[in-house]
Each structure stands twice: as C-alpha cells, then as structure tokens.
Amino acid sequence: MKRTKKHFLPYMMVSPYLFHLIVFTAFPVVFSLVLTFHKWNIISPMEWTGFGNWQHIFSDRLFWISILNTLKFLIVHIPLQIIIALALAEVLNQKIRMRGFFRAAFFMPLVVSGVVVTILWQQLFAYDTGVINRLLISIGLGKVGWLIDPDVAMISIALMATWKNVGLYVILFLVGLQTVPKQYYEAADLEGASHWQKFTRITVPMINPTIFMVVVLSTLGGFSLFIEPYIMTGGGPLNSTLSSVLYIYKQAFEYYHMGYSATLGVFFAFLIILVVVLQKKFIEKED
Amino acid sequence: MKIIKKTLFYLILTAAALSFIYPFIWMIMASLSPEQDIGKLILFPTEFTFDNYVSMVSKIPIGRALINSLFVSTINTGFTLVFSSMVGYALSRMRFKGRNVIFFIIIFTMSLPFQITLIPNYIIMVKLHWVDTYLSLIVPFMINAFAILMFRQSFQGLPQALIDAARIDGCGELRIVFTILWPNIKPTIITVGILAFMASWNEVIWPLIVIREENLMTLPQMVTLFVVGGRAEAQLGVKLASAVFLATPVIVAYLFFQKHFIQSMASTGIKD
Numbered sequence: 001m002k003r004t005k006k007h008f009l010p011y012m013m014v015s016p017y018l019f020h021l022i023v024f025t026a027f028p029v030v031f032s033l034v035l036t037f038h039k040w041n042i043i044s045p046m047e048w049t050g051f052g053n054w055q056h057i058f059s060d061r062l063f064w065i066s067i068l069n070t071l072k073f074l075i076v077h078i079p080l081q082i083i084i085a086l087a088l089a090e091v092l093n094q095k096i097r098m099r100g101f102f103r104a105a106f107f108m109p110l111v112v113s114g115v116v117v118t119i120l121w122q123q124l125f126a127y128d129t130g131v132i133n134r135l136l137i138s139i140g141l142g143k144v145g146w147l148i149d150p151d152v153a154m155i156s157i158a159l160m161a162t163w164k165n166v167g168l169y170v171i172l173f174l175v176g177l178q179t180v181p182k183q184y185y186e187a188a189d190l191e192g193a194s195h196w197q198k199f200t201r202i203t204v205p206m207i208n209p210t211i212f213m214v215v216v217l218s219t220l221g222g223f224s225l226f227i228e229p230y231i232m233t234g235g236g237p238l239n240s241t242l243s244s245v246l247y248i249y250k251q252a253f254e255y256y257h258m259g260y261s262a263t264l265g266v267f268f269a270f271l272i273i274l275v276v277v278l279q280k281k282f283i284e285k286e287d
Numbered sequence: 288m289k290i291i292k293k294t295l296f297y298l299i300l301t302a303a304a305l306s307f308i309y310p311f312i313w314m315i316m317a318s319l320s321p322e323q324d325i326g327k328l329i330l331f332p333t334e335f336t337f338d339n340y341v342s343m344v345s346k347i348p349i350g351r352a353l354i355n356s357l358f359v360s361t362i363n364t365g366f367t368l369v370f371s372s373m374v375g376y377a378l379s380r381m382r383f384k385g386r387n388v389i390f391f392i393i394i395f396t397m398s399l400p401f402q403i404t405l406i407p408n409y410i411i412m413v414k415l416h417w418v419d420t421y422l423s424l425i426v427p428f429m430i431n432a433f434a435i436l437m438f439r440q441s442f443q444g445l446p447q448a449l450i451d452a453a454r455i456d457g458c459g460e461l462r463i464v465f466t467i468l469w470p471n472i473k474p475t476i477i478t479v480g481i482l483a484f485m486a487s488w489n490e491v492i493w494p495l496i497v498i499r500e501e502n503l504m505t506l507p508q509m510v511t512l513f514v515v516g517g518r519a520e521a522q523l524g525v526k527l528a529s530a531v532f533l534a535t536p537v538i539v540a541y542l543f544f545q546k547h548f549i550q551s552m553a554s555t556g557i558k559d
Contacts, residue, residue: 009460010383016370017389020430025396028407035407042413091300104545105304108311111541111548112534113489115507119514119530120314123523129325131313163307171552223400227491231515245402245492252406253496262406269403276398 035262042258053263063264066244067271069154073243074222076158081218082211084162085169090199092170093177110167118231121160122147125232147233150240157228157241165221169214176210177203212283216276223272244268311534318527325523339524340532346525347513348501349532356506359424360487366429367483368476369465374430375438376464380450390439397432405496412497423497424505428487434479437554441475442468474550481544481551488537506533 036054039047057063088106092099109117124131125146133143146156184202193201204211225243229235235242235250248268252261317325318339320332343349377383378390408427417423445468453467469476494508504512510529541548 007383010377010381010386013373013377013381013460014389016430017374017393017435020427021392021396023411024408024427025399025404028404028411029399031407031410032403042410088303096300097297102300102304103549104542105307107545107549107552108307108538108541110552111485111537113491113507113537115489115491115511116530116534119510119526120310123317123325123527124310124313129523134327168552168555171549175553220400223402227511231511234515248402248405249492249496252409258406258410265402265404265406269400272400272402273398 032262032266035259036266038259040258041256043256046259049259053260054267056260057263057267062239062242063244063247065239066242066247069240069242070222070225070244072154073158073161073225074219076155077162077222078215078218080158080162081166081169082214085166085173085214088166088170089173089177090203093174106170107167109164114164114227115231117160117164118228121156121163122232125156125160148237150238153233153237153241157225157232161221161225161228165218169218172210172214172217173207176207180206208283212280215279215283219275219279220272223268223275311538314527314534315531318524318531320524322522322524325527339522339528342522342525343513343528343532346518347509347529349506349509349529351502352504352506352509353532353536355503356488359421359505360484362425363428363487364480364483366425367431367434368480370430371434371479372438372442372464372469373461374435375440376442376460376468378435379439379442381460393432393435397436405492409496418497419500419503421503424494424503427493428483428490431483431486433555434483437475437479438472441472445471477547478551478554481547482555485537485551 037048037050039049039052092103092106096102123129127133127143127145127148130146132146136143145152147153180203184206185198188198188202224245226245226249229241229243229246230249233241235246244264245268248261248264251257251264316332319335319337321334321336321338324332378386412418412423415422417426449467449471450463453463458467489507490505491507491511494505495511498504498508501509510533513529514526
C-alpha cells in the first residue's frame, strides 16, 4: 500500500500540468486540425468541407494583406528596436549619474498595459488635435496623417510598439553586455582601438545570442499584434493596419467562420515557426 | 572639450528619458483638463477639473472591473505559484517514468504559438458553459510552462541535504516544497509572482472573447470596449481618464518594487 502510494506521488504532483496540457493545449491542437476540414458557426452542426478552407486561404486577399502588414511592421520594428535598445543599454552599462532615474524612465512603458499605451498614442497621433502634429507645426513642418494615411499607419503602430517594448530589450542587452569579459576591452585599449571599433568587433559578436533572442521575441510580438490596431484603427484605413490576429479574430467572432478561422490560425502558427527557424539559421550562419 | 561632450551626452540622455516619461505626464494632465484644452502643448492645464473622472464613473462600472481584475489576477497568481512549484519540484527532485518526456513536452509547448489554440479554446469554454463566468478567466491560467521551468531550475540549485533532513523528520513531499524549500527560493517566487500577475492583469484578447457580461469584465477589457465602442462619445478626456485609471495601479507597484520588476523582466530572456 505504502509503496504504491509513493509510486503514484510524482504523477499526482505533475497532474495539474498534465490536466492543463490535455485540456488547453493537446486537445485544442487536435481539434483545430479537425476544424480546418469543416464549416461551422458553433450553433448548427459541423459541415465537412474537405480541403475547402485550405484552398480558400490562397485566394483570400485580406489574409495576405494582413501578412504583408505584419511584415511591414516587423521591417520597421525589429531594426529600430535593436538599435535603440542596444544604444540605451550601452549607456546604462556605463558609470553615469542618476542611472536609477534613467532606468526607471526607459522601463516605464513596459509595465503598463498595451491598452493604456494605445489610447495614449491614439491621442498623440491624432491629425488635428494630436500633440505630435502640433509640435511639427510649431517648428514649421507640415502635419502627418499618422493614423489616417494608409501608407503611414502601420509604421506609426510600429513606432509606438518600439516605444512600448524597448525597455524589455534594454534589460536583455544589459544582461548580455555583462557577460562580455572585461579583458577583451582592456586588450583593445592597449591596441588603441576606438569606441566604435570596440563596439563592432567585440560587443556585437559577443552578444550575438542576445541579438538573436531579441529578433525572435520581437518577431513573436509582431505576429501577435492585435489590441493596437483593434483600438486605434480597427484595421483601417483601407485595411492598412489589419494584423493577422485581428483578421483571425474577426473571422471567428464577427462572421462566426470557426472552421476557416481555425484554419488561418493553424496556417499562421506554421508560418511563425517557419520564420523563427529561418531567423535562427540566418543569424547563426553569420557567426 | 570634455565638459562640452559630457553636457551634450547628458542632454541627449535626458531628452531620451523625457520622451518616455512625458507622454504619461501629458496623459495625466490631459485627463484633468477641460475638453477644449486637450492637445495644447502646455504641460499644466489652465484649470484642474475632475469632470472626466466623474463622467467615466457614471458611464461604466469601472470600480467593479477593477475588483474583477484584482480578484482574477490574484487567484491566478496564487494557483500558478502552487501548481508550478509542485510540478517543478517533481521534475527536478523526484524520479519517475516519463519525467524527461514531460520536460520535453513543456519545452515544446512553450514554442507553440497561441494563435493555434485560440479558437478551439473558445469552443471548449462554450461547451463547458464557462463563457461569462470567472472560470473561463481563471482555469486556463492556473499554471504555465515558463513558471514550471523557473521553479524546476531553482529547486535544482538547492542542496539535497535540505530535502533528506526533512524526509528523515517524516515530512511529506508537499510539505517539503511549501514549508522547507519555498523560504529558500524567495527571489523565484517574487519573479514568477510578478510575471503571472502582470500576464493576467494585462491579458485582453481572451476576456474580449469569453466575457460579454458587463459585471464580469476585466479592467483592460472594459477600458478597451469603452474607448472603441460609442460610450465615450468621442470625448478625449474621458478616454484618457479611463487609461490613467487602468495604468495607475501598475505604475505605483512598479515605482515601489522597481528592482523586482526589472529582475522578473530579465528572467524572461533565459528561455533557452
């Protein structure tokens, strides 16, 4: 009796995870795959459609627009994020006055909800009443249609997301910078290397793993973009800020196309995994 | 020359810091201004007014939403700490068949994008009749893979003698975890606690999907629907007031426990 009890104990301890795994991960993944072959609005019975949902993806213009929008976001967001975060981390890693104050400032947007940041920037970006445009006018420049110009709107959201998240990457780079051995810099100093040379020849190669992590994390963030366009633009103007998650959400909860929405989810998840794998290959090759 | 360079350096750094802080100050000031003053470049309103807050409270049950969010996030954090440390302990300190398999499944599921489970999870909630109940906001968030890995790692770093001594004294495994080991891994508990609380507090897409009943809405969800829907009636001040209301608890907590917040954020990078 005692033996069996002892034997089962570890399984009892991991049971909360196993329960969660089966109910909220394993079953949903399998169910998702089943759904991709069905048409279903939750209320009436499921209807088998074969590969219909899958075929529909390829002719669904809006979905591909949402993918292009996401890529546009990433192309602005990732480089900007890395440059600003690395610069700020370099500064905070030195002996500077009031480091605590600067650190607190850079990390402030990180802790508040994306909802707060989006409402705030919606006002800052406003065309007529927005602070940014008023500032531009006061220094003699013209107004920018931050959220109403289809060519600009996604870039505006990328700028805002950079402002919100950069603190996290500053922290990760700070951790990375502390792993670089001091002797390397001392040796470089003896050779008379400049600040810039030390940065490009020692710092950047040494923190390559951190750079990779930052690229992956901001890619995943970009692929999860939802609440920002949901609040700011509803996906407009002219679908220019329609993100893929927002589109999947609309398919499911505005049109009740559960089968098609699940198909988009599965397809999109594979796309995300593919992109991250490619990034890993590409960045590790540079070593 | 050196002084000029240094002054310039601090000027740029201060400008950078201001660009992170100023929008928040502007938001607070604008929410306290009369509607016609919002958008002006001045920092202080010509007259202070709480009209926007009064109007917000009369339009939406935001106090109720605050209580909902506090309730749900606190419960989720508690369950996450208890369950994840149990699993983390079993994975690091107990020998049993399938232990490594479970470990690899955890790593694998962490890299699974949430987009794939979003729709079926909603359907599960519908079938369980959990839509418009607290259960839908709590049960799926009671444990998570990242927390398990954090606990597993911390428990691995503790000396075996600590556990052996407790076992000789006749301590059960659960009591070992919570009374003997927990006091030794306080930093991990704080880190996991902050991350779990923040994740639950800031979650918005899931509540938008599973909660339609106004009395059960979480704070970020209610603020989102208030701003997106027609009820703010295009009044900027009221929208900003609701955003300030949503931001204040977290910012206050952050200013008090800055070090712990930063430590938790740093640990999100130790994923692989």
